Amino acid sequence: MHELIDEADFKELQALLADPARLVRSSSELALHAHDESPHPQHLPDAVAYPLDTPEISRLLCWAQAKKVPLTPWGAGTSLEGNPIPAHGGLVLDMRRMNKIINIRAEDLLVIVQPGLLHTELNQRLAKHGLFFPPDPGAPAALGGMMANNAAGIQATRYGASKRYLLALELVLPGGEVIRLGSQARFSSSGYNLKGLIAGSEGTLGVISELTLRLMGVPPEMAAAIVSFPDLQMAAATVVGIVQAGIAPAALELLDAGSIKAINAFKGLALEEKPTLFMEFHGNLAAVRAELAFAEERSRAQGALDFRSGLGRAERDRLWEARHQLYYAAAALNPGKRAIVTDVAVPISRLPQMIEFAGERLAQLGIQGPIVGHAGDGNFHVGLFYDPAAADELARAGEANAAIVKRALELGGTATGEHGVGLGKTQFMESEHGASLQLMRRLKGLFDPEGLMNPGKIFPA
Amino acid sequence: MHELIDEADFKELQALLADPARLVRSSSELALHAHDESPHPQHLPDAVAYPLDTPEISRLLCWAQAKKVPLTPWGAGTSLEGNPIPAHGGLVLDMRRMNKIINIRAEDLLVIVQPGLLHTELNQRLAKHGLFFPPDPGAPAALGGMMANNAAGIQATRYGASKRYLLALELVLPGGEVIRLGSQARFSSSGYNLKGLIAGSEGTLGVISELTLRLMGVPPEMAAAIVSFPDLQMAAATVVGIVQAGIAPAALELLDAGSIKAINAFKGLALEEKPTLFMEFHGNLAAVRAELAFAEERSRAQGALDFRSGLGRAERDRLWEARHQLYYAAAALNPGKRAIVTDVAVPISRLPQMIEFAGERLAQLGIQGPIVGHAGDGNFHVGLFYDPAAADELARAGEANAAIVKRALELGGTATGEHGVGLGKTQFMESEHGASLQLMRRLKGLFDPEGLMNPGKIFPA
Known part of the structure; x- marks a missing residue:
């Protein structure tokens, strides 16, 4: 490997931090920052810095520019497309020690945080104020990383993705x-929407050092339902019917029979191994009851086998925990295998045909893989498992991935609803964005003329 | 005036349109495109084109670039900050003949439209599908202009501003x-969020030639309430209490006594001339009832003089129409005068002190002006009326405007919540955005190196 940070560089970098011990290059530290949760090729950084404040970040970026050393920000490492892998080596900025809540302004429904804070930790701290930050990608992700990837997650159907909650940064x-x-006001038409451009830019335009986030009041009532169907098409059609009626469940998750099987095995549950919807409804008691009744009527009209609501808090928590751990559950059913995870989103009416297409393609190629999605937003994932030692399996998984993305784009959709482009989706950017990809490249050049910020991401080589 | 489009140019431009009659320069046409609804200095364009399709727009922009002629897109001319005034002359592109609905995709809750369509016309056409486009700036604005200014309006408290509904363009x-x-999917993390950058860029980066908009289902129930208070502070405190409780009324409008007086006179109403809240609630019947009950309890606890709900459709329509026409109503009470309209937004808890500050400043300066706002978002307007013939009145209105913006920025707010920067707010951009204004200038240069697109807007000279 080309040595980008030599002994003298390392000493210079140490001198930029208040405590030199916060610059590390032990093999274990480097290995820890060589991969996220995706199967993309690992790449070691040359060193890892743990900045504690904005001036330290600024000095590190100044140094990197002067020395032309690549620099990659790191949140919690939970992303699924290689987004924080230091693909060109250089320096990783691990933001996890910048994890403070700077100010909870409950009276303004906003909070000011450092980017290394996890959304799970934030929500624990907010609970006593009756407030919460809705985006929830499942994994315990850092807020800076969530914003950099515009993470969405299971509650996006009702609450939208991370960008909606970005007041200032x-x-x-x-x-x-x-x-x-940005500002602390709830809306603004003042100048160009640069904050909305940084959201979703995957650390390729700069390093987020502070976030001001809009919060929501915890709804007075929450209710969940679990509904199983004879086939996946009926489940998908039920989702479409609910969304088309203008109902906005807090969550509307679709799991195929294979997904249910995986979480039964992983979590010791005994759910019926059929295509299933997990639903959640938020609001006042009366509103929640009315939405539950509507969802039940729709589900039964589509042929639901059952509709279980009125679940207790403990049972709901178990279900959502199981849903959140589905990636690990499916991996446990496929020992020694890795997975490409698709993330297409399509217009809601196209969801049933899109899921049907994906299922057929998997069957044709002989690939095992759970299908699961934030179906209320037309977004779903297929885990395409393959044996890393078997080149043909990887080739088939890649073929299925490309076919699914191609079909989604034909249907007016997108290659990535919430995982970001990272390394894995760069191959689809040309066909998704056409001429506007060139404009994106020019934008990148405006912010980062040397191409040092998180290189290798978003743009095809 | 410097002649930017001479006889030969005019003939060249005519040849770029399928019908040469769609390029005009009669004095009445030029005068019509010299002003919006603001008091900013009028400026005549040299010619006005009415394109019918994207290729015509493209040819006009190509010509303008080659000839270095300024070009300003024009929606419905309803903006309040001079946003579409051709301040440097040149060519105006009046988009109003591109007003078709290209495709209503009710099953996907989306619509594809041309930019000259008015939001009021769109909503009439959508009604039979049970769908609507929520942003409503009051005036019958064109959708292209609304998106270019990220218009918000009275329903933004619940539904957000125009940008939230932009799927693709x-x-x-x-x-x-x-x-x-963009794409037709409800969310995407694919590449840079360029569509979110175009929203709110006020026609300074390009011309929007088509919009794909996300729609909402018309809620099954709507209810309104009108509540009057002994003083403005109590009304503002009620707003804060409702928002802090996490209730999201569809509208939460604050009108001071002067505003009520103006609409009584203009519309022949007999509302009590006290500080008043207009509220609207959307949802299912049970949810609406619960929110109304909560709002009433909060209002009475704050000292409301009355709380009238259960209004019939006709009465509600009259109230909202009156609210929408407040600008004209206030103008009618101030014959011969013009008005600077402030548009600050502040964090919600700062709203009462911000409104108090504005009222005091008006009293000190001896200015009459209604205070009215989308208070649920911390956004409000003060109409600062002045006699155009009296230089001291204009100076005092300008002084009040600057003081109100300065205070809003000190409180963490923004100079413009929804009207955009246009000509009138350019003076505040340096203090609001600091170093990021320079980045905005570089972005402008990337899109428009010759500085021809709607020149004179957003950036201070």
């Missing part, structure tokens, strides 16, 4: 300049 | 290249 630009974007 | 770049941004 502090950003360190390549070269070290620190700027602030 | 077609954009003609300076020079004439046509690109498409």
Whole structure:
């Protein structure tokens, strides 16, 4: 490997941090930052810094620019497309020690946080104020990483993705300049929407050093339902009917029979191994009851085998925990295998045909893989498992992945609903974005003319 | 005036349109496109084109770039900050003949439209599908202009501003290249969020030639309430209490006594001339009832003089129509005067002190002006009326405007919640955005290196 940070560089970098011990290059630290949860090729950084404040980040970015060393911000490492893998080596900025809540302003329904804070930790701290931050990608992700990837998750059907909750941010630009974007007001038409551009830019335009997030009041009532169907098409059609009626469940998750089997095995549950919807409804008591009744009527009209609501808190928590751990559950059923995880989203009416297409393609190619999705948003995932030692399996998984993305784009959809482009989806950017990809490249060049920020991501080589 | 489009140019431009009659320069046409509804200095364009399709727009932009002629897109001319005034002359592109609905995809809760369509016309056409496009700035604005200014309006408290409904758009770049941004999926993390950058860019980065908009289901129930208070502070405190409780009324409008007086006179109503809240609630019947009961309890606890709900459809329509026409109503009470309209937004808890500050400043400066706002979002407007013939009145209105914006920025707010920067707010951009304004300038240069697109807007000279 080309040595990008030599002994003298390492000493210079140490001097930029208040405590030199926060710059590390032990083999275990490097290995820890060589991969996320995706199967993409690992790549070691040359060193890892743990900054504690914005001036440290700024000095590191200034140094990296002067030395032309690649620099990749790191949240919690939970992403699924290689987004934080230091694909060109260089310096990783691990933000996890910048995990403070700076200010909870309950009276303004907002919070100011450092980017390394996990959304799960934030929500624990907010509970006593009756507030919460809705985006929930399942994994315990860092808020900076969630914003950088515009993470959505299971509650996006009702609450939208991370970007909607971004009031303001502090950003360190390549070269070290620190700027602030946005305000604490709930809406603004003042100048260009730069904060909305940083959301979803995957750390390729700068390093987020502080976030001001809009919060929601915890709804007075929450109710869940679990509904199983004879086939996946009926389940998908039920989702479409609920969304088309303008009902906005807090969650509307579709799991195929294979997914249920995986979580039964992994979590010791005894759910019926049929295509299943997990639903959740938020609001006042009366509203929740009315939405549950509507969802039940729709489900039964589509041929639901049962409709179980009125679940207790403990049972709901178990279901959602099982859903959140589905990736690990499916992996446990496929020992020694790895998975490409698709993330297409399509217009809601196209969801049944899209899922049917994916199922047929998997069958044709002889691939085992759970199908699961934030179906209320037309977004779903297929886990395409393959044996890393068997080149033909990887080839078939890649073929299925490409076919699913191609079909989604034909139906007016997108290659990635919530995981971001990272390394894995760069191959689809040309066909998804056409001429606007060139404009994106020019934008990248405006922020980062040396191409040092998280290189190798978003854009095909 | 410097002649930017001479006889030969005019003939060249005519040849770019399928029908040469769609290029005009009669004095009445030029005068019509010299002003919006703001008091900003009028400026005549040299010619006005009415394109009918994207290729025509593209040819016009290509020509303008080659000839270095300024070009300003025009929606319905209803903006309040001079946003579409051709401040540097040149060519105006009046989009109003591109007002078709291309495709209503009710099953996907989306619609594809041309940018000259008015939101009021769209909503009439959508009604039979049980769908609507929520942003409502009051005036019958064109959808392209609404998106270009990220218009919000009275329903933004619940539904958010225009940007939230932008799924995809077609954009003609300076020079004439046509690109498409976004997809028909309800969310995406694919590449840079360029569509969110175009929303709110006020026609300074290109011309929107097509929009794909997300729609909402018409809620099964709607209810309104009208509540009057002994003073403005009590009304503002009630708003804060409702928002802090996590209730999201569809509208939560605050009107001061002067505003009520103006609409009584203008519309022949007999509302009590006290600070008043207009509220609207959307949802299923049970949810609406519960929210109404909560709002009533909060209002009475804050000292409301009355709480009238259960209004019939006709009465509600009259109230909202009166609210929408407040600008004209206030103007009618101030014959011969013009008004600077402030548009600050602040964090919700700061709303009472911000409104108190504005009222005090008006009293000190001896200015009459209604205070009215989308209070649920911390956004409000003050109409600062002045006699155009009296230089001291204009100076005092300007002084009040600057003081109100300065205070809003100190409180963490923004100079403009929904009207956009246009000509009138350029003076505040440096203090609001600091170093990030320079980045916005560089972005502008990336899209429009010649500075021809709607020049004079957003950036201070």
